[in-house]
Amino acid sequence: MYGLYEYAWLILAAPLASFAVIVFGTRMADLWSRHHGQTAQDYAAYLREADPAFAAWETARGSGGHGEQQHAAQAAGHAGEAAHAGHGGEAGHHGDPYDDDPTVPYLTPWAKLSGYVGVVLMLLSCLYSWVLLFASLGLLPGTPRLPEEGITLFSYTWGSDAAFQPYTIAFHLDNLALAMTVVVTTVSLLVQFYSQGYMAQSAGYARFFAYLSLFAFSMLTIVFAANFLVIFVGWELVGLSSYLLIGFWINKRAKPAEERPAPSSAALQAFVMNRIGDVGFILGIMILFATTGTFDFATLAGNGPHGVAQAFAGNQALLTLAMILVFCGAIGKSAQVPLHTWLPSAMEGPTPVSALIHAATMVAAGVYMVARTFALFSAAGPQAFEVVAWIGGITAIFAATIGLTQTDFKRVLAFSTISQLGYMFVGLGVAGTEIGPGAGMFHLFTHAFFKALLFLGAGSVLHALHHAMHREVQDMRLMGGLARFMPVTAATWLIAGLSISGFPFLSGFYSKETLISLAFEHGNYGLWAITLVTAGLTAFYMFRAFFLAFGGKGGALGGIWGGPYRGEGTPHESPVTMTLPLVILAVFSIFAGYWVGFFQYLDPHAPLLDLGKIFSDGLTWLGVALSLLGIAWAYVLYCAVGWERVHKVVEANAVLRFFHRLLLHRYYVDTLYDWIVRYVVLGLCHVAAAFDRFVVDGIVNGVAGLVMELGSGLRRAETGKVQAYMTVFFGGIAVFAVVVFVLATLR
Known part of the structure; x- marks a missing residue:
């Protein structure tokens, strides 16, 4: 009866198959062929062409054309030194691509095949998930909708005990899982396609695509999990995958002058901080299991003897404690206060990884887990949802204030993600049973697309500046006027910036204004004020970043488009493999919010999203006014006045200087x-x-x-x-x- 849905396990199997094929097949062949096919002379010739600094260093050493083989054999070790010398030994920079990301003269056919395998299999998963989504919406004739309770895709009894329910490895598909699957597979596909351009000629090309496939499989394991046992396996696999990808550039050194750790240290920090949250997660799971005798979500939410309603009868306080402990896992995974410090450091990984972590996998796992266990939180005392909502609210405004002063392009987006995740938890905490998990998940759904666009757009900028300056540049003070050189990147980034700022008619407007209004309607006036102010702060720091990177005083349209370029060399627009995903994500950033039946899709008893009510509510326009005020203030400071003058004013005023440094150093929490x-x-x-x-x-x-x-x-x-x-x-x-x-x- 549900034949089309019963094969949904293939969506989960595809990235796992991709990982296996790359690790045990194409990557091994790539390493073998690279070892036998690329000589030292090939590498030396490539370095001379790739970076003038290397050629200058080679000439300075007097090597000329003599002893080329011996010289080229040392090229990998000296390339960073060459670039460093060529750039005047600037502090904080340790070389061109060869130091941070060792490169090869050309990608072998096997390396390219690794990328193709990852992209093709993820494309199949993505297409299948969209087909299932349309079928579940009743848009495919002859295909029934998914039942409200969903269907079991796979179940294996791993063990049993007379005192407890059987321990099963089970995968489940319902509308919540399907909506999240569409997000994961779509963003993963676009990230993998984009990575073909971003990671071109990287020595770790095949390994990178293997890790991306493992990351997608890990997240999909969480999405399809039918019980706490399986979700915890996926939970830890996501942690492992993020560790591998954040620390992908193992040769990259720390940059103390920019307060940037080495990727290996950042990966370790992410791993440890998440383990702290996982201690609470495990304790909460074991309290539930010891009391009810089961890990299964449906059984726990049911009215039977193993459901929390009966098992915790007369002891709701213990259930409340258990759910707060379970939420500790989400605090760590979704980088909420006080376990938020790992996410900005995670920006040391390749930018496509940042997009995947922030949009569809790692940090989204915490929000999804709370949505999946929404019935259990509802059965607990009101304190459980209050903790969820207030942790989210505090995190939202805390991270937003830090984003006001950051100069690292990716770090601004990192604190933006932390803040937006706080919004999602507010939506989950204040919605109540009449709305269900829809409000928080709706913002996750829209946020995935515009945040992926923001990160991939930032990656496009960094890629262009790397080629223009022959070194890694993430400082927005060394950018400016890039819209003239990179119009596609600038235009799509502007759309994403408007969407996350809650600009009317874009997707972020509908999801953000919905949860802000829910906080007010349910009498949570403190959270309403926090989310409202955060909306204005978000608009300010996002357009501060846009004007510093793409605009500037003296540019077209009053400085909005173009302006003086403060860097070196001449940047160019990224290749189509990088710009096409930006355009696709821009479309989603505009239209994803028009899914008015999203709440009802997740919970048939929830109401439709009332667009008329949103536009007629005066509080909505109060939020819009604050967002527009934030954009206007950013324009005045960074287009009309100019960032150099703003910096001088701040440094000259003791009070402004104190608060600037407090925020710049992230309240000194690190x-x-x-x-x-x-x-x-x-x-x-x-x-x-x-x-x-x-x-x-x-x-x-x-x-x-x-x-x-x-x-x-x-x-x-x-x-x-x-x-x-x-x-x-x-x-x-x-x-x-x-x-x-x-x-x-x-x-």
Whole structure:
């Protein structure tokens, strides 16, 4: 009956198959053919053509054309030095692409095939997910809609215990999972297609596509999970995938002058911070399991003996505690306060990875998990949703204020993501059972497209500047006027910026204004004020970034388009493999918000999205006014006045300088955590090590020493002389006799 849906497991299997084919097939062939087909002379010739700095360095060393093979053999090690010397040894830069991202003269056919495998299989998954979405909406004649409770795609009993329900590995498909699947596969496909241009000639090309496929599979495991057991496996696989991708550029060094860690350190930070949140996640899961005897979502939400309604009857406080602990996992995974510090550091990975993490996978997992367990949160006390909503609200405005002063292009977007995720949790926390998870998930749905566009657009800019300046540039102060050189990138980025700012008629407007109005309607006036102010802050820092990168004082349209370019060289528009995904995402950024039946799609009892009500509500236009005010203020400061003058004014005023540095250094939370780790955690470790060395080892070694000393003393009694033994023997008898005599006399 549900034949078309029953094969939805193929969507999950496709990226796993892609990962296996690349890792065990095409990447191995790529490494072998590269080793045998590309000589040292090939590499040296490529470096001369790729970067004038290398040619200048080569000439300066007097190598000329002599000893080329020996010289080229050292090229990989010296290329960074060449670029560094060619750029005057500027602090914070350690070389051109060869240092941060080792390159090859050309991609082998096997490397290219790795990319094609990833793109084609993800394309099939994406098309299938869209077909299923249309079928579930009743748009495919002859195909039934999905039942409200969904269908089981696969179930395997892993183990059983008489006291509990069987432990099953099960995958489930319902409308919530299907909507999220469309987001994951669509964004993953566009990111993989884009990566063919962004990662061209990267030595890790095949490995990169293998990791992307693993990332997509991990997220889809979470999406299709039917119980906590499976979702936790996917949860940890997402963490592993992000660790591999954030730390992809293993040769890249830290840049202390820009407060940028090395990718390896950033990957480790992300891994550790998420494990902190996972401690609460595991505890919450085990409280639920120990009380109900099951991991299954449907069973837990049901009215049977294993449902939370009966199992926690009379002990709702314990259920509330369990759900708050479960939410701790989402705090870590979705980078909410106080476990938010890993996400800005994660920007050290390749930009396509940033787009995937921020739009459709890693950070979206926390929001999706809360939406999936919405019925359990509803059964708990009101404190559970209050924690979700207030953590989201505090995070939203906290991250938005930090974004006001950041100069790193990608870091602005990182704090934007943290803030927008806070919005999603507010939507989940204030919606109530009449709306269900629709409000939070609707913003996740629209946000996925415009945030992917923002990151891929930023990647297009960084790619162009890398080729123009022959070094990595992410500082917006070294950009400006790029709209003249990169009109497609600028136009699509402008659409995404307007959408995330809540500009009317774009997708972000509908999802953001809906959850802001829900906060007001449900009497959460504090959260309403926070989300309203955050909307204005978001518009300001997004257009601050746009004007610094693409516009500037003296440009066309009053400085909005073009302006003076503050960098070096001449940037050029990115290739079509990078600009085509931008155009597609721009279309979604405009129209994704017009899915008026989204709430009802996730929950048949929820109302339709009332566009008329949104436009007729005065509070909506209050939010729009604040957003337009933020855009206008950004225009005044960075197009009319100019950022150099703004900077001088801020530095000249003690109060402004204090707040600027406070926000620039992210409220010094990273510094606080560093101090805690350095002096508290490591201090306790040193105390524990000293206790182990001097107390535990001291007792053990002391007992051993005492035995040794006693033995050393007693062995002197063993003289080997019969006279001595007889003396001791008869002396002992005499002493014993005296003792017996004394005791007998006392009686």
